[in-house]
Amino acid sequence: MIQARKLGHVVLKVRDVEKSKEFYTRVLGLKVAYDQKEWGAVFLSVGEQHHDLALFQLATGEAPTESQPGLHHMAWQLGSFAELQAAYRELRELGIPVDATIAHNVTRSIYFADPDGNRVELYCDMVERGFEAMQTLGPRRDHMDIETGEVVSR
Numbered sequence: 768m769i770q771a772r773k774l775g776h777v778v779l780k781v782r783d784v785e786k787s788k789e790f791y792t793r794v795l796g797l798k799v800a801y802d803q804k805e806w807g808a809v810f811l812s813v814g815e816q817h818h819d820l821a822l823f824q825l826a827t828g829e830a831p832t833e834s835q836p837g838l839h840h841m842a843w844q845l846g847s848f849a850e851l852q853a854a855y856r857e858l859r860e861l862g863i864p865v866d867a868t869i870a871h872n873v874t875r876s877i878y879f880a881d882p883d884g885n886r887v888e889l890y891c892d893m894v895e896r897g898f899e900a901m902q903t904l905g906p907r908r909d910h911m912d913i914e915t916g917e918v919v920s921r
Contacts (some may be wrong), residue, residue: 797812841888
């Protein structure tokens with residue numbers, strides 16, 4: 768059996784690579800590792816590996832719908848719940864709508880869309896041993912008050 772070590776990177780097809788590059792560098796703080804303007808591609812990193820996200824200007828159609836097969840969302844880990852709260856406030860200041868604030872058993876999360884309609888999750892872990900907690904508790908999806916972290920509806 769193949770035993771993958773971790774997810775290495777994600778590549779998104781985008782309609783406007785410059786607009787998407789601006790979004791991911793400004794909103795998520797990713798750094799440009801390599802900008803291949805001739806192909807309409809850019810490689811972005813959080814700074815620890817060669818790239819975490821690549822953007823290829825290949826898309827010409829409409830934004831993906833919820834019922835289409837493909838990527839549901841990508842998740843970016845933050846260091847703490849306080850960082851998640853600060854990110855929520857910053858998204859609002861930037862005029863980026865937050866679709867959901869969710870309390871999973873193992874994380875607290877906020878969701879929003881990039882310029883091409885791809886769903887992005889920012890999250891912080893709430894347990895130390897996430898794999899064991901997920902096996903025991905599962906991936907609950909409760910709505911959360913971002914100010915307190917408390918569940919407001921299930």
